[in-house]
Amino acid sequence: MNDTTILHIAGVNKRFGGLQALTDVGIEIKQGQIYGLIGPNGAGKTTFFNVITGLYQPDSGTFELDGKPYSPSAPHAVAKAGIARTFQNIRLFGEMTVLENVMVGRHVRSHQGVFGAIFRHKAARVEEASIRARAQELLDFVGIGQFADRTARFLSYGDQRRLEIARALATDPKLLALDEPAAGMNATEKNSLRELLVKIRQDGKTVLLIEHDVKLMMGLCDRITVLEYGKRIAEGVPADIVKNPAVIEAYLGAAHQ
Amino acid sequence: MDTFIQQILNGLVLGSMYALIALGYTMVYGVLNLINFAHGDVMMVGAMVGLSVIMLLQSVAPGLPGYADLAIAIAVAVPACMLVNVIIERIAYRRLRNAPRLAPLITAIGVSLLLQTFAMMIWGRSPLPFPQLLSGEPIQIGGAVISQTQVLLLVLAALAMVGLVFLVERTKMGRAMRAVAENPRVAGLMGVNADRVIVATFAIGAGLAAVAGVMWGANYASITFTLGILPGMKAFCAAVLGGIGNIYGAMIGGILLGLIESLGAGYIGDLTGGFLGSHYQDIFAFVVLILVLTVRPSGIMGERVADRA
């Protein structure tokens, strides 16, 4: 972990009709961190995710990735700039094979088009082989290499999550943004996930994640931001967050001081 | 100025027929998210059945006044079309309710072809003349002319629309229809039999189309088995213009489209310096559709489509 700021977001506001979903939310993540975003249901975590990855248009905000401003205007542009995400309700390409899912992730870093498809000249064949190789490499990295030719929707839940992460990694992101990757997992699976995330961090990647499992987050994250009702109520290292009165109140209610 | 009023009157007449047909499209789309491609052909069936009834009456009861013939024709065409549409729903669409969208669409196109084929077999391929039944003097309005048939059409359309609004807003069935149109699953949980509502929706739409069909024949004096294709498509455009799934939208969209077509055909020559003539009339509906979907896809009144999540 060095001191480069990978992601710098400030002043995000988002309104849906009468509901102010996000008020002046910002985040700063340094290279190599695992950064957590937590908060009670409806706090705006996924909304914030959707804003920074281009699915929703914010009313205001500044967005910088690796020192350069980026425009969260369209999801594919965000992916190209270097933020790859996974989804709360896993969004795999269910009927494609596991390997093909990850190969799609390589799309943004490859460029053979119609000409290459039709003529399969040397450069096209080389690129296709490298896409395939890299995809297999990533599957091995997340631990599901042996399922490469299986149809994706037949994978177990935990493996599907891994696949989604592998696919996101295939885009060579500067920031990996995971939306509740541990949802629906039991303790063993969560542990495996934790190990995978640590491995990803060791590999030099930066991770932003939304999660509900506070214990998991405390043991995993370097820093955490807490949202409530669309506002940032706390930011800091896990040890401080856990003791923060506003956070406790948000999760448990005022009586539990 | 006379031309202008004439165009307006023509537009209202045309628009009323579009509105009646559009209602069928919009109601079915509202509850099923399905474009009933065959709906225009149901209108054609209404016209054909109506004609057969009139021919029959004219041969067995020649003394009957024209408006009686017409009334009986409509009275027979309406249940006939209802039956046809209900059968279609039962046989062709019901099984495909949860299929990916392509299958019901292809099936609907197939049903449309079948209806045309049966009509071809029963009534033949050549255009059939529709007799002039209301032979009274046309009415003059400010230099423009409107025939009795056309007046009757406007009256019938207005009555039908008022009747439908009453049904939808004030009756139990209407409430059920609105509930299913919003959220079929929850409506089911509230005890609404969605299947029955859907059948009723198909039936009502078909009844309105039958009226439109018979009056179309009476107005244009000639019908053929391909009658329903183009007006059907245009009526769907009208439904989108007004806001798909929204019955007020269908009414407004239909009338508006009729006016646009009529005025457009009348003035397009002037507008384009003689380059385009009135035989481009048929384009307007599709141009309107493309514009609406590009600029304001929810239509004039806003769409009301089922939440099928």
Add this chain to the structure above:
Amino acid sequence: MALLNFNVTQNPRRAYTSMAILLALLLVFPFFAAQFGNSWVRIIDIALLYIMLALGLNIVVGFAGLLDLGYIAFFAVGAYLTGLFASPQFATLLESIVNEYPVVGQSLIAIMGPDIVANGIHLSVWAVVPLAAVVAGFFGALLGAPTLKLRGDYLAIVTLGFGEIIRIFMNNLNEPINFTNGPQGINLIDPIRIFGVSLAGEQGSNSTVMLGSYGMPSVNAYYFLFLALTIAIIFVTSRLQHSRLGRAWVAIREDEIAAKAMGINTRNVKLLAFTMGASFGGVAGAMFASFQGFVSPESFSLTESIAVLAMVVLGGIGHIPGVVMGGVLLAALPEVLRHGVEPLQQALFGKIIIESEVLRQLLYGLAMVLIMLNRPAGLWPSPKHEDRPDAAETNKGTGFPA
């Protein structure tokens, strides 16, 4: 399909052997069919054109999952373009310009020269076909750009409307300036000339094409040309399907939002499918115009769009062999009916109860309903699940999830 297996990845040797056998049969066919008269080869020539169309539409509907109900418009564009630039029509056009807008007309005449004024423009096939492809592709892009973001049903109706608009224009663009000669259509379109040899045969040779000292009927010559073209299109679309682009199309069909999140510019990728499909249609149109020698608006109606769509969907959507089979069945069917069913009824009942036209439409309608109810993936669907329509909805909108 156990006899002929074309799955190259599964068993390459068997696949290539199957293809070789099929190719041999196809090459021999016209000489065999000649025993029964030229009309059968002619029927297959038309069927091949339809197959080309179906393969082009398969890129749009099958690969990219975009419902196009007005595909025939691109066929019309290619055909009419050929009609305008490979026949005397351009002369008629100039004449009408002179009549309506004399100043413009005279200057055009000065530029074009007396030969064109008298005889029209007669581009060779090597110029017309690329032109048709490019212009049709352009129209595809024009239509696609604003409409591809619409949900499936709406896209269907909009494309249908576009098809109708094109047909109406073709039917009416004869006044004040005569581009298309209206309902009468354009006649005397040049046949295809390859290396000096006209595929319609030399004058007075009873439509015999001479290759050196060897002669064959014109319909046979066109057969081989269209067969070659069809094989080329099959090759190209197959390569497209199994490529980075093909994967992107499947991804968009499966889950457009996830595809976007993975960096796929879905708008451009969809537009690419639409444009490519359109240009294939244009090429087929050019071939059609040259083959038939005339074009008229009747050949480009909604019925035709639906027929091509039926070939794709009923044959096996997204599955190239299925689409070809669908094309063969549905294109050859009307002719088989005409030659078989009417005489049969005549023999059995002494009169024709159901005309073949009626029967054709009846069978089309029944096929569409029955096949969609029972085998929605088509008669010969893809063995790979991801290429089937029940794998993905063809109308995922752009609504966002939580």
